[in-house]
Amino acid sequence: MLSFKYRSLIVILSIGICFLMPCLLLYYLGYEARLEWNNNALVANCNVTDHKIIDKQCPYSCNCIRTCTGSSNNQHCTTTCQTCYYTCFDGYIEVQYNDPYDNIYKNLVEICDSYRYYIDVYNKLNDYPLNNNIKCFYNHNNPNEVKIDLYNPVVYFVFFIIFAVLGTIVLIAWIIFEIINSNIKNHLENLINNLKFTFENKKNSFTYFS
Numbered sequence: 001m002l003s004f005k006y007r008s009l010i011v012i013l014s015i016g017i018c019f020l021m022p023c024l025l026l027y028y029l030g031y032e033a034r035l036e037w038n039n040n041a042l043v044a045n046c047n048v049t050d051h052k053i054i055d056k057q058c059p060y061s062c063n064c065i066r067t068c069t070g071s072s073n074n075q076h077c078t079t080t081c082q083t084c085y086y087t088c089f090d091g092y093i094e095v096q097y098n099d100p101y102d103n104i105y106k107n108l109v110e111i112c113d114s115y116r117y118y119i120d121v122y123n124k125l126n127d128y129p130l131n132n133n134i135k136c137f138y139n140h141n142n143p144n145e146v147k148i149d150l151y152n153p154v155v156y157f158v159f160f161i162i163f164a165v166l167g168t169i170v171l172i173a174w175i176i177f178e179i180i181n182s183n184i185k186n187h188l189e190n191l192i193n194n195l196k197f198t199f200e201n202k203k204n205s206f207t208y209f210s
Helices: 004-039 118-125 154-209
Strands: 041-069 076-098 104-115 133-139 142-147
Touching (some): 004 154, 076 133
Antiparallel strands (some): 041 076, 076 104, 133 142
């Protein structure tokens, strides 16, 4: 059995990789980054000047083959697939807006991503008629960053809490396990020592009377 030092190292590394790293990524790159963008956002009146539909290649699994080995009672199966591609579509609206200094900006805003059918993207973009004014948000540190809606950082914070709680539970469970394991080990050692002591006393008594 591994020593306590090595068990501790394995558990701490596992918790760090499985829980601590996702927590840090979710908090700093997810929650905090989006919250900072929202805090730096200014409201603008955007005029929709154009619709753009861009086609691209989207991957999907195809030509899958299931391979099984072993007997019927102890069978191991694996599925291998090729990567195929189909034409999918992204939809953008082009918006024009001013900053408080009357500088004019014109940028694309993504409305839909990787739609399978062109007509679905077309219909989605029609929710934003040309020459119509809509509320938008841009980053005052970089006015070319524009969005129709603010980020929702709460989702990242919720997942951060979930991973943090799970990591804490695993750590507490390991500590409890080590305490119980240590107590059982000490109890067994004391029991063995008592048995040895009793056996030695009986052996000495037997030798004495002999």
